[in-house]
Amino acid sequence: MNSLTGTRALARLAFRLDRVRLTVWVLGLAVMPMGTAANYLSLYPTEADLRAVSAVLSNPSLVALSGPLFGLSIGGLTAWKIGVTEFILVGLMSLLTVVRHTRTEEETGRLELIGATVVGRYAPLTAALLVTGLVNLAIAALIALGLLATGLPAAGSLAFGLATGLVGMLFAAIAAASAQLTQSARAASAIAGAVLGGTYLLRAVGDTGPTWLSWLSPTGWALHLRPYAGERWWVAGLFVGVGAVFAVVAYALVARRDVGAGLLRERLGSAESSPALRSPLALAWRLHRGLLLGWTIGLALTGAVMGGAAAGIGDLQSPNQQLTDILTRMGGNNGLTDAFLAAIFGITGMVAAAYTVQAILRLRQEESSGRVEALLATPVGRLRWAASHLTFALLGTALLLAAAGIAGGLGYGMQVHDIGGQIGRLLGAALVQLPATWVLAGFGTALIGLAPRFSALAWAALILSVLLVELGALFGLSQWIVDATPFAHVPKLPGSAFTVTPMLWLTAIALALGAVGLAGLHRRDVPVA
Amino acid sequence: MTEAIHVDALVKTFGPTRALDGLDLSVRTGEVHGFLGPNGAGKSTTIRILLGLLRADSGSARLLGGDPRRDAAELHRRLAYVPGDVTLWPNLSGIEVIDLLGRLRGGLNAKRRDELLERFDLDPRKKGRAYSKGNRQKVALVAALASDVDLLILDEPTSGLDPLMEEVFRQVIREEQQRDGRTVLLSSHILAEVEALCDRITIIRDGRAVETGTLADMRHLTRTSIEVGLAGPVTGLDTLPGVHDVQTHNGTVRFDVDTSALDAVLRHLTTVGILSLTSQPPTLEELFLRHYDRTQADEKPQTRVTR
Numbered sequence: 153m154n155s156l157t158g159t160r161a162l163a164r165l166a167f168r169l170d171r172v173r174l175t176v177w178v179l180g181l182a183v184m185p186m187g188t189a190a191n192y193l194s195l196y197p198t199e200a201d202l203r204a205v206s207a208v209l210s211n212p213s214l215v216a217l218s219g220p221l222f223g224l225s226i227g228g229l230t231a232w233k234i235g236v237t238e239f240i241l242v243g244l245m246s247l248l249t250v251v252r253h254t255r256t257e258e259e260t261g262r263l264e265l266i267g268a269t270v271v272g273r274y275a276p277l278t279a280a281l282l283v284t285g286l287v288n289l290a291i292a293a294l295i296a297l298g299l300l301a302t303g304l305p306a307a308g309s310l311a312f313g314l315a316t317g318l319v320g321m322l323f324a325a326i327a328a329a330s331a332q333l334t335q336s337a338r339a340a341s342a343i344a345g346a347v348l349g350g351t352y353l354l355r356a357v358g359d360t361g362p363t364w365l366s367w368l369s370p371t372g373w374a375l376h377l378r379p380y381a382g383e384r385w386w387v388a389g390l391f392v393g394v395g396a397v398f399a400v401v402a403y404a405l406v407a408r409r410d411v412g413a414g415l416l417r418e419r420l421g422s423a424e425s426s427p428a429l430r431s432p433l434a435l436a437w438r439l440h441r442g443l444l445l446g447w448t449i450g451l452a453l454t455g456a457v458m459g460g461a462a463a464g465i466g467d468l469q470s471p472n473q474q475l476t477d478i479l480t481r482m483g484g485n486n487g488l489t490d491a492f493l494a495a496i497f498g499i500t501g502m503v504a505a506a507y508t509v510q511a512i513l514r515l516r517q518e519e520s521s522g523r524v525e526a527l528l529a530t531p532v533g534r535l536r537w538a539a540s541h542l543t544f545a546l547l548g549t550a551l552l553l554a555a556a557g558i559a560g561g562l563g564y565g566m567q568v569h570d571i572g573g574q575i576g577r578l579l580g581a582a583l584v585q586l587p588a589t590w591v592l593a594g595f596g597t598a599l600i601g602l603a604p605r606f607s608a609l610a611w612a613a614l615i616l617s618v619l620l621v622e623l624g625a626l627f628g629l630s631q632w633i634v635d636a637t638p639f640a641h642v643p644k645l646p647g648s649a650f651t652v653t654p655m656l657w658l659t660a661i662a663l664a665l666g667a668v669g670l671a672g673l674h675r676r677d678v679p680v681a
Numbered sequence: 682m683t684e685a686i687h688v689d690a691l692v693k694t695f696g697p698t699r700a701l702d703g704l705d706l707s708v709r710t711g712e713v714h715g716f717l718g719p720n721g722a723g724k725s726t727t728i729r730i731l732l733g734l735l736r737a738d739s740g741s742a743r744l745l746g747g748d749p750r751r752d753a754a755e756l757h758r759r760l761a762y763v764p765g766d767v768t769l770w771p772n773l774s775g776i777e778v779i780d781l782l783g784r785l786r787g788g789l790n791a792k793r794r795d796e797l798l799e800r801f802d803l804d805p806r807k808k809g810r811a812y813s814k815g816n817r818q819k820v821a822l823v824a825a826l827a828s829d830v831d832l833l834i835l836d837e838p839t840s841g842l843d844p845l846m847e848e849v850f851r852q853v854i855r856e857e858q859q860r861d862g863r864t865v866l867l868s869s870h871i872l873a874e875v876e877a878l879c880d881r882i883t884i885i886r887d888g889r890a891v892e893t894g895t896l897a898d899m900r901h902l903t904r905t906s907i908e909v910g911l912a913g914p915v916t917g918l919d920t921l922p923g924v925h926d927v928q929t930h931n932g933t934v935r936f937d938v939d940t941s942a943l944d945a946v947l948r949h950l951t952t953v954g955i956l957s958l959t960s961q962p963p964t965l966e967e968l969f970l971r972h973y974d975r976t977q978a979d980e981k982p983q984t985r986v987t988r
Contacts, residue, residue, distance in 0.1 A: 259771075259810065335810060336771060420806040421774025429777055430784040438773060522768040526821065529732050529762035529834075530785035531754040677735045 158271035162279035166253050174287055177245045180615075181291050184238060185312060186298030187623065189230040193302065196226065205229070212464030213492045216356045216457065219372075223381025227304040231312050231379040237622075239371045240352060242291060242320040246284050247327035247344040253280035255331040255340045258412055267411055277328060277406055281399070284324040292317030308380030315374040318391035322370050323348060325398035332405035335414040342446055349450050356457050360464065370394070432532050436540035439518075440511060444544065447507045448552045451500065455556035458496045459563025459578065462489055490647030493564070493581060500556050501585025502618050502639055504549050508589045509610045511545040512596035516607040519600075519679045528678060538597070538673055542666070545593045550586055557582030581645040587658035588638035592617070594665030601672025604680045683710040684743070685832055685864040686731060691740035693726055693888075700726040702888035703740070708866055708881075713858055715879030716868040723888040724868040725765050728836050731866075732762060745832060758787050761825035765836035765868070767817040769809030775816075776805035779824040786828050794827035800849050814841035826853060833857065833865045839874060847874070854878050904937040906961040907946075912954030921946055 167174070196202050202224055209221040209232065221232045254277055257263040263276060296313030300306055327344040334340050351369040358366025359375075366372030370391065377387040405415055428434055515538060518524045528534055560582065561575030568574065596610035603609075617637035624634035634640050638661075641654040686708035693701040701723045708714040718724050729735040731744050733753035742749050747756050769778055783789025798805055803819045812820065818841045825833060839847045855878070857863050869875050875882060876896060884892040892899065904925065910933050918934065919927040923942025928935045938946050 418808055418811055421777065421808050423776060423806050425774070425777040425780035429781050432785075435770075435773075435781060438777075439770065442772075522764065522766055523770060525729075525734065525764045526762065526767070526782060526824075527785070528734055529757060529760070529764075530782060531757045531787065532785050533754055675736075677729075679734070 155272040155274045156278055158266075158269070158275040159278045159282065162253075162266070162271065162275055163282050166279060166283045170249065170252075170283075174249070178287060178290050178294065181238060181242055181245070181316070182294035182298055184623075185230060185234050185295050186302055188234045189226060189299055189302045189304055192226045192229050192233075196229070202226070202229065212360045213461050213489075216360045216461035216464070217496070219355065219359055219375040222375075222378045223308075225380050227299070227308045227312075227380030230299070230304070231308070231375075231381075235312070235315075235375055235379075236352070236355075236371060238295075238316050239319045239374050240348065242288065242316050243323035243348045243371075244345070246288060246320040246324040247330075247348065248341060249284045249287065250280045250324045250327035251331050251337055251341045251344065253283065254328065255334070256337040259335065259337045261412075263411065274403060274406060277402060281324055281328060285321060288317040288320035288324070291320065305380060307383055311377055311383040311385070312379035314388060315377045315379060318388060318395075319370055319374050322391050322395045322398075325395040325402065328402035329398045329405070332402055332409065333415045335412070335418050339442075342442075346446065346450070349454075353453055353457050356461065360461055432527070432537050432540035433543060435527075436544055439514060440541075440544040440548065443507070443510065443514075444548045444551065447504075447548075448555045451504060451552045451556040452559040454503075455500065455559035455578075455582075456563040459493075459560035459565075459574075460567060462493050462496070462560075462564045463567030487647050491644075493560070493578065494644040494647050496560070497557070497578070497581040497585065497645065498621070498639065498642065500553070500582060501588060501642060502614070502621070504553050504556070504585065505589040505592050505614055505617075505639075507552060508545050508549045508593050509596055509614050511541065511548055512593050512600070513607055513610060514544075515541040515597075516600050516604060519604065520681065522679060524679055534673055534678060535670060538600075538670060542593070542597065545596075546590060549589045549593070550583065553582040553585055553589075554579060577646045580650070584643050584645050584650070584655065585639075587655045587662060588642050590662035591638035591658055591665065594662035594669070597669030598665045598672070599669070601669030601674075601676070604676075684708065685710045685745055686714075686866060687741075687743045688727065688731070689741045691727065691730065691742060692738045693723075693730060693735060694738055700888055701730075701737070701740075704885065704888060705890050705893075706883055706885075707893070708864060710864055711862050712880040713854065713865040713867060713878050715875035715882040716866055716885065717870065717872070717875055717882055718868075718885035719870055722885045724885060725836055726888075727885070728762075728834055728866070728868060731834065732757075759830055760832040760834060761786065761828045761830045762834045763818075763821045763825045763836060763838045765840070767814075767821040769812065769817055769820060771808065771810035773809050774806050775803060775809070775812065775820045778809065778820055779805065779827065782824040783828055786830070788829075789824075789827045790829055794823060797823045797827055797853070800853070801846060815843060815846065818842055819846070822850065826857075831862065831864060833863070835865065836868045837870070838867065839869070839871065851877055903940050905940050905943060906935070906937050908933060908935045908959040909950060909955055910957035911950065912956055915950065915953045918946075918949065921949060
């Protein structure tokens with residue numbers, strides 16, 4: 153037996169466990185670029201159309217959001233439009249997959265069961281990287297083939313597929329290293345996720361100002377590989393080099409540490425419990441505070457960077473019909489800066505909803521882990537228990553939206569010398585998103601109450617909402633389909649008139665869904681495995 | 682005599698599985714009641730219904746004079762529970778879990794808690810994810826035992842404890858027994874534990890109570906192993922009621938006899954003349970094995986003891 157024995161068996165097990173999840177990821181990531189390219193082909197049939205739109209896209213604010221537009225072609229435009237989204241998602245998929253098959257297995261003790269069989273020391277990590285590598289290979293190949301099939305040039309299609317796959321593999325390696333640091337899988341994912349978010353912000357700042365900053369960011373490299381715009385293949389070497397460093401660190405750490413241990417030592421807790429820890433809400437605070445703090449910081453930073461970038465849009469000399477069109481599709485109506493900010497906060501609302509879903513599903517995790525049993529054997533009723541977690545899903549989302557709004561107001565206000573006024577305006581722009589996120593919280597609660605085994609569908613609802621809002625207009629879907637998502641009804645602030653009716657409707661729907669879910673939870677058996 | 686728990690013809694199904702199939706259970710106030718059965722017999726399901734976590738399909742359950750589901754909050758103030766599979770919050774320390782559960786129940790006795798921590802030799806500062814299975818079990822036990830409640834519901838409470846700690850657990854339960862009016866429902870598949878601690882026992886199998894009574898009651902249903910040296914050949918022994926597995930070897934006869942048939946069998950043997958006699962007293966172990974040996978029970982349903 154050598155240190156890699158069992159890798160194949162473990163990899164096969166991972167594919168078996170993740171067959172649905174990974175299939176969805178692969179298909180989703182493969183289809184998006186192809187769909188975007190096909191859409192642009194029909195939208196901008198002539199050179200002149202392209203020229204018109206590209207003049208607009210070099211605007212600093214859009215550059216902050218999506219990166220610089222390198223190539224004046226359908227391919228270049230596609231890579232620009234979908235690139236950053238694709239890179240973030242593939243990074244997320246990769247880091248979650250690696251942590252799931254390394255640290256999660258270890259934390260739950262399943263690795264111990266496996267480790268006692270004929271399995272080499274490096275086999276679990278190698279299997280996780282192998283699986284993630286094969287998935288990224290599939291994604292890269294499907295993207296390249298899909299783009300090629302829509303009639304785009306071969307080199308650029310290959311470059312875009314390659315860039316996506318390389319971002320995925322790099323974050324697989326980063327996650328492999330972060331999984332060695334902590335005993336907790338959540339913390340390992342959070343560290344790798346923070347790195348991913350950080351690289352996006354670094355690129356946003358770098359692309360609008362000091363360019364060297366975006367060369368510190370892997371999402372930046374992927375854009376600078378320049379698919380469809382004179383591909384720079386050597387950039388791929390950066391991924392390979394840095395990825396190899398992280399992988400070597402991960403393997404070195406695996407060799408040095410005990411199974412179950414992390415590099416960061418688990419500290420002993422306090423010998424006294426805080427007197428405040430005496431209610432389900434206090435318990436929920438302990439369980440949610442790390443997540444909430446991380447998200448708040450992340451959204452505040454994003455808000456500040458994007459608010460700062462928004463001032464740049466005023467530099468544009470002659471706003472034309474194309475730009476207005478694009479920004480209208482992204483969510484705004486009047487005034488370019490406002491339209492940009494409205495688009496940013498529209499996206500922020502959907503990003504914040506990811507926290508909402510994550511927080512609401514903690515309720516279900518408490519149940520499926522069995523922890524709820526001891527709790528519900530005390531006088532705490534299940535509704536009070538559910539309410540303690542719902543509080544964080546609902547008000548926690550409000551907190552992080554407010555943080556994004558205030559930080560955005562600061563970032564933009566400092567540029568236009570109107571901090572006080574802008575904070576108020578952008579706080580409003582952020583908080584109008586709240587009822588839409590609550591609808592997702594309500595949907596999650598309904599799932600937990602009525603179909604607990606399918607609670608994870610709350611994620612599907614969020615992803616579907618995002619796709620419909622982001623790509624619905626682009627693909628010319630009927631308005632009634634797009635209207636099925638809560639985010640389609642959010643007033644586009646700042647800029648548009650604030651209308652209270654949709655907010656009330658969304659809140660009412662959220663309440664109704666939540667009530668149905670709580671009624672189901674009240675009636676049903678707990679715990680359902 | 683009052684009953685702390687009364688369960689009547691309880692039925693609970695999970696899809697096609699019939700977890701409880703007309704279960705009866707009666708626990709008297711102040712007693713330590715053993716709830717004995719193999720894995721999957723329905724012990725935890727029963728307990729979860731008693732806690733109001735699961736809803737029974739039919740039958741009735743009463744707990745401390747109340748309805749387990751409707752009066753849950755009220756009843757839970759008066760009971761403490763140790764789950765069969767203890768999972769703790771990974772980022773809460775042992776003491777935090779103990780105090781939280783105690784406070785939610787309406788307060789716990791800090792002096793008693795510290796004494797129990799000492800006796801169970803538990804470091805309360807560790808985080809939940811750092812505890813071994815046995816130590817997680819200790820956290821749940823200390824949390825339950827440090828509360829001043831009328832009823833303790835313990836679902837296989839010693840699983841994962843080492844023999845030393847099992848002994849500590851037994852001592853603590855014996856002390857509880859001394860205190861007036863404290864009722865304990867102790868589910869287990871460890872016979873020695875139940876034999877050592879319980880006033881009365883209910884044996885459950887496939888979702889049904891197959892036996893209920895005191896240990897002495899149970900012994901009537903057990904078999905004694907006899908090895909006897911006889912003065913001459915014996916005939917007709919294997920046709921006597923209650924005699925099993927007769928083996929003869931050089932004038933020595935070995936057999937098992939239902940404890941209730943012992944008298945008649947010994948009378949029969951004394952007519953031949955007894956030279957030596959060794960008997961092995963019945964154990965619950967043996968009764969238990971007989972109850973749960975499915976193949977035997979299925980082949981010879983008449984050997985199943987039902988009352």
